[in-house]
Amino acid sequence: MKTYDVAIIGAGVTGTSIARELARYKLDIALFEKEEELAFGVSKSNSGIIHPGIQNSPDSLKGRLCVQGNFLIRDLSKELNIDFKEVGELIVAFNEEEIRELLRLKKEAEVLGVPRLKIVDKTWLRQNEPNLNAEAVAALYAPTAGIISPYRLVYGLAENAVRNGVEIFTETKIENIIYSKPNFEILASKGLFRSRHVINSAGLFADEISKMLGIDYFKIRPRKGEEFILDKKKESLIHHLILPLPSKTSKGVIIIKTADGNPMIGPTAEDIEDKEDLSTSDSGFNKVLSSARRLIPSINDKDIIAYFAGLRPVAGDDFIINHENKAPGFINVAGIQSPGLTASPAIALLVANILKDNGLEIKKKFIFHAHRKGTIHLFQSPLLKIEKIIKKDPSYGDIVCRCEMVSAKEIKDAVKKGAKTMDGVKFRTRAQAGRCHGSFCATRIMKILAEERKILVTSVTKRGKGSEIVKEDRFCFQE
Ligand SMILES: Cc1cc2nc3c(=O)[nH]c(=O)nc-3n(C[C@H](O)[C@H](O)[C@H](O)COP(=O)(O)OP(=O)(O)OC[C@H]3O[C@@H](n4cnc5c(N)ncnc54)[C@H](O)[C@@H]3O)c2cc1C
Known part of the structure; x- marks a missing residue:
């Protein structure tokens, strides 16, 4: 051995x-x-x-x-x-007492070596973060x-x-x-x-x-965090990560710019027992929404397209x-x-x-x-570049996921690089991550997965054994 x-x-x-x-x-x-x-x-x-x-x-x-x-x-x-984007973060204060707390955080972070921190005032916030609550008086700005x-x-x-x-x-x-x-x-x-x-x-x-x-x-001990994702059309809701003052156990509900453009709000912080409990809840949603609205009042719950929970291993x-x-x-x-x-x-x-x-x-x-x-991701590429990519390899023009503009070629490449499940394809390519959650493209992705992996469609799973999607091989894939 x-x-x-x-x-x-x-x-x-x-x-x-x-x-x-x-x-x-x-x-x-x-x-x-x-x-x-x-x-x-x-x-x-x-x-x-x-x-x-x-x-x-x-x-x-x-x-x-x-x-x-x-x-x-x-x-x-x-x-x-x-893709790593340095977007900067703002920890927001609403009164004098909170400004004192910002100064304490700044001092503490400087001891750790966090660079380029500064306190920004109301005028700066108005100019750089127009959707922020007008009652915010200052913020600790961390550009890194x-x-x-x-x-x-x-x-x-x-x-x-x-x-x-x-x-x-x-x-x-x-x-x-x-x-x-x-x-x-x-x-x-x-x-x-x-x-x-x-x-x-x-x-x-x-x-x-x-x-x-x-x-x-x-x-x-698992500490659950529920997060809620907004439609990509709200991409310019915020320009930085927006945070409240932290509590003892968490950084609080954050308005997050994600790497793929959708804003996201969350997470909660709830100590639980079950290491497999990834459920989300109405109470989590209400808490996140009200905390997020304290920072950005215009957040509309109708713009929330997806949610999930993660467990911090504490x-x-x-x-x-x-x-x-x-x-x-x-x-x-x-x-x-x-x-x-x-x-x-x-x-x-x-x-x-x-x-x-x-x-x-x-x-x-x-x-x-x-x-x-x-890896080529069409959704990250400017239109002119996409034209060139498709000219060079027309299979990039065979769009499977229309919400996120993901081609058959990208899905096949993801499978070649190790994607074995529907979630694996989603995490690698974003196919199924848009507003329709795969309603239009899931069957096509299953077909590609089955063909590329040389397995039956009945063996295609969402996230591993036990999460098979179709039970019998009566699936009709005629185009
Ligand atoms: C809601 C939430 C938000 C967060 N946000 C941030 C953030 O914005 N920035 C940040 O820096 N951090 C953040 N974190 C923390 C970050 O996600 C974690 O610190 C990090 O993902 C931990 O990675 P890991 O590899 O240690 O654990 P995991 O990703 O859980 O990896 C451990 C792996 O071990 C495998 N495993 C377990 N048991 C066995 C076994 N017996 N045999 C073989 N394999 C096994 C598991 O399947 C798993 O894949 C957040 C966490 C949560 C929950």
Whole structure:
């Protein structure tokens, strides 16, 4: 049996960032994911904000890693050819007391090294954010805040990691780990694996993985966040991310510019027990809408086209990133709640250093392919460019999803790059993400998925086994 140098459990943004970082070195690396596709855990349902690093305690690990991650993501997104937009954020104050709180936040963030912060006044706000509540008196402006597509980041990291030699095993649930000095025997749903080091980046289930080795000093508690997406026609509702003053447990309801243009409002922050509960609620909706309207009064509930919930994996106030002496070679990367997306490139660097400090001999590869060829997304391209793209390859002109302008070629490319399910296609291409939610294009996408994967249409699923869409193969695909 092959002995890997490093086994990483969980292919969310944390696990794929670590895999891609370690792929620089001469190491045999395996990345395990229990779901059918990558980014189907917490990393698929978040706000997509690259936070500047305000609102974290200056002595916290997550505070330090957030600021560093915000800096690192700029080069990383260029290397991976993923759209990162530095849109800036405004934390809004409505009275003198709140302005004092802004000044406190500014001072705290400056200790952490957040650059270019300034307090802007009412006149600035009027000019730069005309839809903001006229009663707002000032805001803390952080120009380094940005937005990114969280799933496209994971897919970009994973593709690049594979290009550099990482092996990815999907639908491979880790069921037990035994420390058999100096290796770990990893019992997975697809068989037995062996590795010298194990990194636990299993998100909501990191406590259960750690417990397999008798390390149980933390528990992951899900903190639910419900989010509501507005129609793309409202793209210019806001020009920055708009935030209220934060509470102890969350950054509050934010008006978010997303990477794909739709504004989004949310999230809520509710501690729950069930790690699988992704339901949304009327109370969540009402809370989000009223909090969002306090910032932008013109938000119309009729413009909300979709909603979802995500669960933050909370293990106390801070991230847990530790080498565990009880099982030398085992590293917990747990409790990666917000701002985990932002911090992920910095977490990966920290983990590489922890491995070095604990005896892993790492030598740089002679050749590391840092750059990933970009994917064509028609919805991101200006019309003139689209004309040229279609002229060069007419299959880009075969539009499948009309709401989001996604072609058959883009869907086929997504399948070639690893999309296996309807959600996988949606996250990669945006097909089905528009106002009609796939009413017009779902059958065509299923047909493409079945043809490209050489499977029956009855085997096409929304998000993995158990979510099949048609029961009998009586589906008529005649065109
Ligand atoms: C509503 C919400 C909004 C957020 N907004 C932001 C934001 O704007 N900016 C920001 O920086 N952060 C944000 N976050 C936080 C961010 O989403 C998380 O920190 C990040 O996605 C965590 O990634 P992860 O890889 O650690 O976990 P995950 O993405 O959950 O990855 C863990 C993976 O491990 C797999 N796994 C679990 N058990 C096993 C097993 N036994 N065997 C194999 N695989 C297993 C899971 O299937 C999963 O894919 C938000 C979170 C939420 C919920």
